[in-house]
Amino acid sequence: MSEELVYLKAKDLQDLMQVKFERAGLLPEHAQEVAKHLTYADSRGVHSHGAVRVEYYSERIAKGGTTITPNFSFEKTGPSTGVFHADNAIGHVAARKALDYAIDMAKENGVAVVGVSQMGHSGMLSYYVDIAAQQDLVALAVCQSDPMSVPFGGTKPYFGTNPIAFSAPTNGERPIIFDMATTVQAWGKILDARSKDNEIPPTWAVDETGAPTTDPHKVRGLLPISGPKGYGLMMMVDILSGSLLGLPFGQHVSSMYADLSAGRNLGQLFILINPSYFTDLDKFKANLSKMIDELHENSPAPGFDQVYYPGELSEIRHNKHEETGIPIPTGIYNYLQSEVVHNNQYDNSDAFAEK
Numbered sequence: 001m002s003e004e005l006v007y008l009k010a011k012d013l014q015d016l017m018q019v020k021f022e023r024a025g026l027l028p029e030h031a032q033e034v035a036k037h038l039t040y041a042d043s044r045g046v047h048s049h050g051a052v053r054v055e056y057y058s059e060r061i062a063k064g065g066t067t068i069t070p071n072f073s074f075e076k077t078g079p080s081t082g083v084f085h086a087d088n089a090i091g092h093v094a095a096r097k098a099l100d101y102a103i104d105m106a107k108e109n110g111v112a113v114v115g116v117s118q119m120g121h122s123g124m125l126s127y128y129v130d131i132a133a134q135q136d137l138v139a140l141a142v143c144q145s146d147p148m149s150v151p152f153g154g155t156k157p158y159f160g161t162n163p164i165a166f167s168a169p170t171n172g173e174r175p176i177i178f179d180m181a182t183t184v185q186a187w188g189k190i191l192d193a194r195s196k197d198n199e200i201p202p203t204w205a206v207d208e209t210g211a212p213t214t215d216p217h218k219v220r221g222l223l224p225i226s227g228p229k230g231y232g233l234m235m236m237v238d239i240l241s242g243s244l245l246g247l248p249f250g251q252h253v254s255s256m257y258a259d260l261s262a263g264r265n266l267g268q269l270f271i272l273i274n275p276s277y278f279t280d281l282d283k284f285k286a287n288l289s290k291m292i293d294e295l296h297e298n299s300p301a302p303g304f305d306q307v308y309y310p311g312e313l314s315e316i317r318h319n320k321h322e323e324t325g326i327p328i329p330t331g332i333y334n335y336l337q338s339e340v341v342h343n344n345q346y347d348n349s350d351a352f353a354e355k
């Protein structure tokens with residue numbers, strides 16, 4: 001039986017989440033930014049990074065694992081490089097602030113490489129690269145996440161689901177946004193299959209022996225996309241957003257659910273490129289719009305209705321939700337409306353535990 005849904009206007013959802021984060025202890029302006037970010041995700045149908053996370057974040061905030069009044073500092077290390085020291089603030093706020101420094105640098109110098117050092121979970125990377133593209137910049141964002149993926153040919157989790165997001169501006173209203181985890185499936189999809197006792201395809205995950213499993217309850221490692229290629233990409237992300245910033249790497253990266261009273265020390269990296277330093281900006285944008293048109297004209301394969309450009313389906317969902325409201329499971333809505341900050345259910349050191 002599918003879970004009942006409540007449809008909320010974006011503003012109402014954002015306000016509910018902001019109130020909860022303030023009650024958990026975040027400063028109002030930080031609570032507002034995180035709520036805005038999570039609403040962006042839910043509104044685009046990426047529910048794995050929306051309201052479903054509020055209780056977990058609230059528990060970590062309430063237990064001291066998120067710095068509430070962080071001592072932020074931006075260290076400019078070169079004409080186009082810098083590190084934003086995040087003091088283990090909530091990642092959405094730290095990364096958003098670091099992005100502004102990167103945007104200014106890329107506008108002025110043609111390129112910016114900016115790291116975010118020691119932050120909490122930063123959510124859906126599209127959010128950041130979307131903002132950069134609105135400023136006519138090409139953007140790449142990568143970040144570390146908890147070690148849940150087995151290396152190609154291995155049995156024990158080593159790297160995170162380490163996402164990569166890319167954006168580029170077009171002549172149309174919306175940029176191209178490609179944003180993916182480097183594992184075949186997000187952990188949330190395994191949890192969903194567990195809750196329904198559904199089998200999963202053998203290409204998603206492995207059991208404790210490293211063998212592919214179709215039983216979601218036996219999952220002890222997620223598989224990288226396309227075998228050694230995804231494995232290489234997740235390693236690249238880890239190096240760029242971890243080791244490059246002097247942060248813990250690979251299996252030493254903190255787990256989402258281990259010790260909610262400690263900061264996570266995660267890293268993120270932005271690489272922004274100003275197209276006007278390489279070509280004519282208008283021509284660049286016109287060419288990308290033409291690329292989209294040509295892709296739309298490509299005849300659909302059997303079983304497909306049309307070819308979409310990366311990010312387009314998110315945008316279609318966003319536009320639809322502006323009319324229908326954003327669907328939120330009743331359980332989450334009830335929690336958001338309640339006085340409860342959290343139910344003490346996430347402080348568990350086993351990342352693969354049944355929740």
Ligand code: NAI
Pocket residue numbers: 046049121122123124125126143144145146161162163164165177178179180181182185186307308309310311312313314
């Ligand atoms: P996904 O598999 O839903 O989508 C991956 C990409 O493929 C997207 O750019 C999407 O627009 C594109 N796409 C999907 N269907 C398409 C189609 N039919 N035609 C053209 N393009 C299509 O994304 P995934 O891997 O599940 O990641 C979800 C989110 O999770 C991302 O926003 C990512 O940033 C976030 N994430 C964040 C982490 C963190 O620690 N902060 C860790 C892992 C993921």
